[in-house]
Amino acid sequence: MTRALAISLIIVLVSCVEKAQASTKALQIKPENCLNQSEHCDIEVEFSWSLNEPRSFCIFQLGLNLPEFCIVNSRSGSRIIQLDVSETVEFVLVDSTTDVHVDTSLFRVFTSTVQKRKRKRHAWSIL
Numbered sequence: 001m002t003r004a005l006a007i008s009l010i011i012v013l014v015s016c017v018e019k020a021q022a023s024t025k026a027l028q029i030k031p032e033n034c035l036n037q038s039e040h041c042d043i044e045v046e047f048s049w050s051l052n053e054p055r056s057f058c059i060f061q062l063g064l065n066l067p068e069f070c071i072v073n074s075r076s077g078s079r080i081i082q083l084d085v086s087e088t089v090e091f092v093l094v095d096s097t098t099d100v101h102v103d104t105s106l107f108r109v110f111t112s113t114v115q116k117r118k119r120k121r122h123a124w125s126i127l
Helices: 003-025
Strands: 025-031 035-036 042-059 065-087 087-093 101-111
Touching: 003 065, 025 101, 035 042, 035 087, 042 101, 065 087
Parallel strands: 035 101
Antiparallel strands: 025 042, 042 065, 042 087, 087 101
């Protein structure tokens, strides 16, 4: 009984830490993950931001020069974007006036591959 209580306490503490870390992020993406069964993920993603003060900023996909979108004088909000990616992508919230990277967030892509069962043969089989 004591071991079960200790394990449940650890689980509660870990979830509290994760929630605290999530609440301090300026940029959040939902969903954060995509399991693709084809060559790419085509999905609607919600970008949410929460800043200490109103700012003008843009959300960039790391490695691309064009922003996904830009916002003028906003402290918090969200926007839904259609995303079509084939691998994990990092998004960056960049202050438009200072070009400072305020926060980053990952959109992870996992591929699902169907594993074929190998045929088992006897050691003495010639086929």
